[in-house]
Amino acid sequence: MNRRRAAALLAAVLLSGTACSDDDSSIWATTTAPSATSTLATTTSAPTTTTQAGTTTTGTTQAGTTSTAAGDPSGLGDPYFPELGNPGYDVEHYLVELAVDPVANTVEGAVAATAAATADLDTFHLDLLGLTVDSVTVDGAAAGFRREEGELVIDPAGLLPAGEDFVVTVAYHGTPLNLTTLGFPIGWVQAGDLTYVAAQPDGARTWLPCNDHPADKAAFTFRITVPEGNVVAANGSLAEVQDGPGVATFVWEMPEPMATYLATVVVGPLTRVEWGTAAGVVLRDYLPADLAADPPAPLTRVGEMMEFFTGFFGPYPFAEYGHAVVPGLPGALEDQTLCVFGREALETLFDAQPWTLGAEAVVAHELAHQWFGDSVTPSTWQDVWLNEGFATFAQWLWVEHARGAEAYRQEVAGSYAWVAAGPHPLPGDPGATGEELFADSVYVRGGLTLHALRVEVGDETTWEILRAWAERYAYGNAATADFVSLAEEFSGRDLGALFEAWLFDPSIPALPG
Ligand SMILES: [Zn+2]
Numbered sequence: 001m002n003r004r005r006a007a008a009l010l011a012a013v014l015l016s017g018t019a020c021s022d023d024d025s026s027i028w029a030t031t032t033a034p035s036a037t038s039t040l041a042t043t044t045s046a047p048t049t050t051t052q053a054g055t056t057t058t059g060t061t062q063a064g065t066t067s068t069a070a071g072d073p074s075g076l077g078d079p080y081f082p083e084l085g086n087p088g089y090d091v092e093h094y095l096v097e098l099a100v101d102p103v104a105n106t107v108e109g110a111v112a113a114t115a116a117a118t119a120d121l122d123t124f125h126l127d128l129l130g131l132t133v134d135s136v137t138v139d140g141a142a143a144g145f146r147r148e149e150g151e152l153v154i155d156p157a158g159l160l161p162a163g164e165d166f167v168v169t170v171a172y173h174g175t176p177l178n179l180t181t182l183g184f185p186i187g188w189v190q191a192g193d194l195t196y197v198a199a200q201p202d203g204a205r206t207w208l209p210c211n212d213h214p215a216d217k218a219a220f221t222f223r224i225t226v227p228e229g230n231v232v233a234a235n236g237s238l239a240e241v242q243d244g245p246g247v248a249t250f251v252w253e254m255p256e257p258m259a260t261y262l263a264t265v266v267v268g269p270l271t272r273v274e275w276g277t278a279a280g281v282v283l284r285d286y287l288p289a290d291l292a293a294d295p296p297a298p299l300t301r302v303g304e305m306m307e308f309f310t311g312f313f314g315p316y317p318f319a320e321y322g323h324a325v326v327p328g329l330p331g332a333l334e335d336q337t338l339c340v341f342g343r344e345a346l347e348t349l350f351d352a353q354p355w356t357l358g359a360e361a362v363v364a365h366e367l368a369h370q371w372f373g374d375s376v377t378p379s380t381w382q383d384v385w386l387n388e389g390f391a392t393f394a395q396w397l398w399v400e401h402a403r404g405a406e407a408y409r410q411e412v413a414g415s416y417a418w419v420a421a422g423p424h425p426l427p428g429d430p431g432a433t434g435e436e437l438f439a440d441s442v443y444v445r446g447g448l449t450l451h452a453l454r455v456e457v458g459d460e461t462t463w464e465i466l467r468a469w470a471e472r473y474a475y476g477n478a479a480t481a482d483f484v485s486l487a488e489e490f491s492g493r494d495l496g497a498l499f500e501a502w503l504f505d506p507s508i509p510a511l512p513g
Contacts, residue, residue: 080434085213194268217257278303317375334369368394385427389446428503
């Protein structure tokens, strides 16, 4: 496969350095040895929101937590990012009020998180990297705080009882850091005259004090103030624009729960392009002026894709959808209701191959993520194939719809030949450290897992399973074991061996169908 082939397969965010190589063999250069102990049974245990024994600690005191939040107060024990997220509470809503200076690349303002305590809390943590914290209040009263690397440790004036809501407000300012978790800048990124957030997997904490793990989803309100001449796009629906002297405040509402990594704002001289509705969903893009005047062809088919996917997967989970096209991002990220798409990726990087649709397939991939990843969100990062395998399979379904059954067959066969050419990170257990979380094989072999399911149980049952998955776990979290169980429920078959072989066996099964 060539680099464009690799690029086209990598849709979520993600073009890692290896995938951009001209040398086919180097795609595998960072492959980690498959773990012999990885099995469905051991890797898909039920998610919990309590910390797990054995996670690393940062030396922070545990004195402030009670028995129901016992363990490390600095993280939820995610297999790959043990210090992301925090136990003891569940955020229900974030109010993000920031003034952005896109030239100086600074933010100043506050985040108010409304949360329910799930344990009696003397202290609790938020995740935050960099920036300067100016003050913290809890329910309006000043609270103590200290910084410990990526943790903001908050000491409220009184005990926060389990079961009761509280509001923690963090005022802060500064220039957000970039992280390079995936080999290119993530988090809050300044690129030319645009500033955007692409935070998957662990970059939300660079611009928001938050509970930065997919297991704690919350509604968001954004109130972003920018200098005149700039536009702000964010998740959800634009509620109002308030003009002030020399500035404008854009208010965006995202009422359905959202994982922190999917929160985005895009600031700059963007044009809002409205495409009307499809399947009852408002379609709007935020584009640079030249693209707004002549929109790229792949973006013009989103209405058709929306109608196609709602037929397969059930109702679209949100009120609106669209793209913000930004410079520099080497891929696209499925931010909830607003896919952030790299301009170069849209225009050249995802060139069409004989059996695929290039950028158009990636546009379909990102739209499918709104069901698979955004509405139904993995309980831990290890289960990211529930995002990427599903979105890859969905893009093949779009290819089948747009080009016919033979194009689907070629897409699947070509993908299989590519992934089977060498050892690769397994979709159910992509490496020991998380570095292979977004390996190409997680996408391709994850998609092939659903193709194998399709061949095994037939088209109608497969569509029933996908619809049921999207419905049962809508706006929540789920794990691989939940999907296997649901597939067995709807097919009436024992599918454990199929999923074990496709997700966890280093030797890839023969291509069915
Ligand atoms: Zn994806």
